[in-house]
Structure formats: structure tokens, C-alpha cells
Amino acid sequence: MRAAIGVDLGGTKIAAGLVGDDGGVIARASAPTPAQQGPAAVLGVVADLARGLVESAPGGVRPVGVGVGSAGVIAPGIGTVVSATDALPGWAGTRVRDELVLALGLPVGVVNDVHAHALGESNAGAGAGHGTVLMIAAGTGVGGALVVDGRVHTGRLGVSGHFGHLPVPEAGDRACSCGRSGHLEAVASGPAICADYRVRSGDATVVDGREVVRRAEAGDADAEASLVFAGTALGRVVGGLVNALDPDVVIVGGGLAAAGELWWSAMRRADAAERMAVLADTPLVTARLGGDAAIIGAASLVLFDQPDVQEQP
Numbered sequence: 001m002r003a004a005i006g007v008d009l010g011g012t013k014i015a016a017g018l019v020g021d022d023g024g025v026i027a028r029a030s031a032p033t034p035a036q037q038g039p040a041a042v043l044g045v046v047a048d049l050a051r052g053l054v055e056s057a058p059g060g061v062r063p064v065g066v067g068v069g070s071a072g073v074i075a076p077g078i079g080t081v082v083s084a085t086d087a088l089p090g091w092a093g094t095r096v097r098d099e100l101v102l103a104l105g106l107p108v109g110v111v112n113d114v115h116a117h118a119l120g121e122s123n124a125g126a127g128a129g130h131g132t133v134l135m136i137a138a139g140t141g142v143g144g145a146l147v148v149d150g151r152v153h154t155g156r157l158g159v160s161g162h163f164g165h166l167p168v169p170e171a172g173d174r175a176c177s178c179g180r181s182g183h184l185e186a187v188a189s190g191p192a193i194c195a196d197y198r199v200r201s202g203d204a205t206v207v208d209g210r211e212v213v214r215r216a217e218a219g220d221a222d223a224e225a226s227l228v229f230a231g232t233a234l235g236r237v238v239g240g241l242v243n244a245l246d247p248d249v250v251i252v253g254g255g256l257a258a259a260g261e262l263w264w265s266a267m268r269r270a271d272a273a274e275r276m277a278v279l280a281d282t283p284l285v286t287a288r289l290g291g292d293a294a295i296i297g298a299a300s301l302v303l304f305d306q307p308d309v310q311e312q313p
């Protein structure tokens with residue numbers, strides 16, 4: 001069986017898997033990201049994890065390359081980090097693809113981690129069998145991707161899919177993580193829900209969106225209002241994107257997909273209200289692969305001859 005190593009490279013953890021061409025994860029390995037030690041140390045851990053999985057691959061399983069879904073904006077075609085957050089100091093400018101080709105002697109493909117997540121869900125998860133897949137992930141941030149015929153639309157600079165930075169009326173003039181204001185992420189991300197709840201309830205002891213979800217489940221009216229507010233804003237953008245892109249299916253994932261029925265129903269209601277009548281029956285489904293999505297999607301870069309794979313240094 002052909003297989004590839006898929007790597008999900010985040011600011012705190014690097015998760016890798018040996019993925020078969022049927023999309024199944026055959027073996028896994030992970031390690032903390034040595035972010036403070038710099039890019040060379042981070043790439044060293046990625047290479048070690050990949051080597052370990054290649055060497056321990058079961059008989060009959062043939063790893064043909066390594067796909068990486070990396071935090072940060074990744075330049076299409078060259079696999080270099082264009083920009084990254086403070087979670088990975090010095091990461092911007094790192095030639096991830098070329099360095100890993102040198103270290104491993106295998107073909108390497110690199111995309112942004114959100115793009116990898118969407119590729120996984122599209123090709124082997126909730127979007128399998130569909131041509132045009134719109135993925136939206138809401139959690140610490142809000143983002144996603146458009147995948148067409150198994151390939152992610154990266155855009156000119158690799159930035160495509162920043163749906164959290166679409167304007168929504170709910171956001172008013174609230175400050176967004178991008179430095180602008182009035183964007184979806186400023187009301188619909190986990191941290192935004194937490195901030196909204198603090199204002200509504202006057203309780204500043206709450207530190208994350210998960211706690212707001214727990215309080216909503218316990219019947220806290222302010223927590224419920226924050227989740228409905230966030231879900232409504234997200235649904236509005238989902239409906240707008242369906243109008244703009246006419247996908248075959250919409251997948252919603254990320255940490256907030258576990259926020260419960262109140263959030264889901266608010267999101268679905270707002271989505272339905274925004275859609276043009278002809279698009280009313282475009283299905284909206286929940287992501288299926290959980291934490292494996294980015295690993296499987298990254299592996300699909302090399303398994304299915306995607307662009308952006310470098311064979312030789």
C-alpha cells in the first residue's frame with residue numbers, strides 16, 4: 001500500500017502519522033514543539049518524527065513522501081513560511097519544504113495547517129465524494145478553506161480562507177486579532193465568546209470559551225446569550241459564503257463544533273436566513289476526522305500528486 005507521512009505542526013505540539021492511500025492512519029507519533037529553540041530545532045523534531053514513522057512502517061506499506069500542515073501563512077509553490085504568530089518565534093522565512101527535502105531525501109509538500117485540516121476533511125472525511133467543499137473551522141480563531149476537486153485554493157500568497165476576517169454586523173467596532181475591527185473572529189472565536197460573556201455577566205474570572213459552554217449547559221442565561229450571539233454571527237458568514245461560492249457541501253469543524261445545540265441551532269438559523277432560496281438545500285455537516293484531519297490532509301499532498309510538492313533539493 002502507498003502511504004505518506006502527514007505532519008500537523010502547531011505552536012505547542014507536532015503530531016505526525018503514517019497515512020495510507022485509503023485515508024486511514026496506520027501509526028502515529030508526536031512531540032512538543034521546541035518553539036523557543038527556533039526553526040532549526042522545530043524542523044529537527046519534524047524530521048525525527050517522520051524518520052521514525054518511515055523506519056517503523058509495517059511490511060507492505062511504502063511511504064512515498066512527507067506532507068506538512070504548518071502554522072503560519074505558507075507561500076504556495078515554494079513551501080516557505082511567509083508570516084507566523086509569536087507562538088513560533090522566527091518561523092517566518094523558514095524554508096520548510098526545502099529543509100525537509102534535504103533532511104529526509106523524500107518528496108515534501110507544505111501547506112498552512114488550516115488548509116491541511118480542510119484537505120483532510122474534504123478528501124477523507126465529511127466531504128469525501130464531493131467536488132467543491134467549503135470548510136469552516138471555529139475555535140481559537142475562525143478560518144477555513146475552499147477545496148475544489150481535492151485541491152485547496154491557497155490564493156496568490158497562501159492567505160485564502162481567512163473567513164474570520166469577513167465583516168459582520170454583530171462585531172460592531174470590536175477589535176479583531178488582525179488589527180482591524182468589526183470582523184467575525186472578534187465575536188465568533190472561543191476567546192471572543194469568553195470576552196463577550198465577561199461583559200454580559202460582569203464576571204471576569206472566566207478565562208476561556210470552554211467555560212462559557214459549560215456555564216451555558218448549566219443554564220447560565222448570559223453564557224447562553226454569548227453562544228447564540230457567536231453562532232449567529234458565524235452562521236451569517238456561512239450563508240454569505242454559500243451564496244458567493246455555491247459549494248457542494250459545507251463542513252463546520254473546530255473546537256466550537258462541540259459547543260452544543262444552542263450554538264449549532266443559532267448558527268444554522270442565521271445560515272439559512274442568509275442563503276439565496278436556490279441554495280437552501282446545500283448540505284451543512286459536522287467535521288468527522290477530529291484531531292487527525294490535518295495529518296490526513298497533509299499526507300494527501302504527496303499521496304495524490306498535489307501541487308507544491310518538491311521532489312529534489
Ligand SMILES: [Zn+2]
Nearest residue numbers: 165176178183
Ligand atoms: Zn480581522
